[in-house]
Amino acid sequence: MIFEGKAHKFGDDINTDYIISGKYKFKSLDFREMAKHLLEDIYPNFYEKITPGDILVAGKNFGCGSSREQAPLVIKHAGIGAVLAKSFARIFFRNSINVGLPVLECNTDLIDDGDLIYINLINSEIFNKTKNLKIEIFSPLPEIMVRILKEGGLVEYLKKEGDFKL
Numbered sequence: 001m002i003f004e005g006k007a008h009k010f011g012d013d014i015n016t017d018y019i020i021s022g023k024y025k026f027k028s029l030d031f032r033e034m035a036k037h038l039l040e041d042i043y044p045n046f047y048e049k050i051t052p053g054d055i056l057v058a059g060k061n062f063g064c065g066s067s068r069e070q071a072p073l074v075i076k077h078a079g080i081g082a083v084l085a086k087s088f089a090r091i092f093f094r095n096s097i098n099v100g101l102p103v104l105e106c107n108t109d110l111i112d113d114g115d116l117i118y119i120n121l122i123n124s125e126i127f128n129k130t131k132n133l134k135i136e137i138f139s140p141l142p143e144i145m146v147r148i149l150k151e152g153g154l155v156e157y158l159k160k161e162g163d164f165k166l
Contacts, residue, residue, distance in 0.1 A: 001121035001150055003081035003102065004129075005054035008046070009113040010039070014058050015065030016092065018042050020074040034070070035078035052079035055117045057108050059085065063092025072096040072103075082119050084108055084126065086138075097145050100153030105138040121146050 018041055020034055039046045056075060062085035063071060072095050075083065082102040096103040104119070106126055111117065115130040124140035127133070141149075144164060151157040 003119040005081050007055050007057045007111050007115045007117050009057040012059035013061045016071040019071040031073050031077040035074050038078045050079050053081040056080045056083040057111050060087045062088050064089040067091040069095045072099050072101045076101045098154040106135050110135050
């Protein structure tokens with residue numbers, strides 16, 4: 001459960017309609033196609049800047065707005081390895097874990113756009129390689145959430161395990 005990629009930094013209150021505009025949410029179930037429109041209302045052609053494994057970084061209240069699972073699914077299908085933010089809308093946070101998208105709360109003021117970020121979920125570590133700086137996770141993920149992420153999401157976890165083994 002190690003992720004490494006370039007940081008793409010956004011601000012506070014990035015809502016799910018910014019993540020994937022409502023004009024795309026209901027037109028298709030092809031998340032790879034929808035991913036091409038990730039964050040396009042605030043950063044046109046953002047999808048073209050992503051290298052698989054890159055890290056989405058934001059301020060407070062990331063994922064606020066509607067509770068649909070399309071938002072974290074689109075982020076995941078765009079090739080983003082993980083999302084770091086100062087805080088997340090709670091339902092977005094849980095939807096992300098359920099679909100297998102790692103999300104961690106940390107001080108994102110220590111990360112600039114373009115920084116190379118290393119994340120180790122097992123050891124609860126975030127390291128800004130560009131600045132040679134360890135970033136503290138505000139609240140490490142519980143072991144069950146790490147196991148869900150390791151399997152690729154809640155459905156895959158339940159297929160393998162049959163139930164929650166706490």
